[in-house]
Amino acid sequence: MRVLLDTNIIIRAAQPNQPTWADISQALTTLVAHGCSLCVVPQNIYEFWVVATRPQTLNGFGLTPTHAKALIDGMIDKLSVLRDERGILDLWLSLVDQYAVEGKSAHDTRLVAAMQRHSIANLLTINKSDFARFPITVLTPQEVNAGSTPT
Template identity: 40%
Template sequence: MAYLIDTNIILRIAQPHHPMCAESLNALATLRQQKENCYLTHQNLVEFWRSATRPIEKNGLGMSLIAAEAELQKLENIFAILPDIPEIYQHWKQIVIEYGVMGVNVHDARLVAVMLAHGITHILTFNISDFKRYGNKITPVYPNTLLI
């Protein structure tokens, strides 16, 4: 089985003192111990950069460009990055029309489209509700449900 790792997970592991950091790291360790493949998308990395470099007072991590680049490099070294392939757009278009996706929710729909295009069925996320509507296509998994 393969897992897409949601952006909220990689944001937590970049914050060692965040209460959800340990839970994220433990879930990833469990997946690796179970020999599950864990993937990111280019979109995850773009979203990470957006939140990492946003000021703390605007709900970001407040990282400098140098710190954000170092974290980005770590993520690129740790995770396999799924390529953007033409099929993603067709899946995305079908999803947004079928589910009536509007506004900011188009980003989660695109992650689902990447999963479908690459045959990935599970996403590790703290935001189960963001992916619940796609339950007939993918399976959202909360990190603490993986702990052995």
């Protein structure tokens, strides 16, 4: 079973000092123990880079590009990185039209399009409500830690 990780999960997983780190770490460990493959798509990596290299005064990590690249290399070694396949754009266009997506929600919709293209039904995120409109299984770390597992 494959689970796509939302970017907010990988961002917080890289910050042990964050209050949500323990819940996220436990959820990731639980999913792997249940035989799940933890996946990301290139969009997750681009978004992580933006946060990692953005100044701390602007709610980023304030890392150098070299340090950010090292974190991403470590992430790539541990996760399954799925390619940007042909057809994701067409799926995204269909979804934004079908669900009348506006503004920043288009980024989340692109993750859903990638999920559909790669036949992934499950997403782990902190912001469950961001994906409520889509026909996917959305789990939070707290739900996984309470015993909910992907279907």
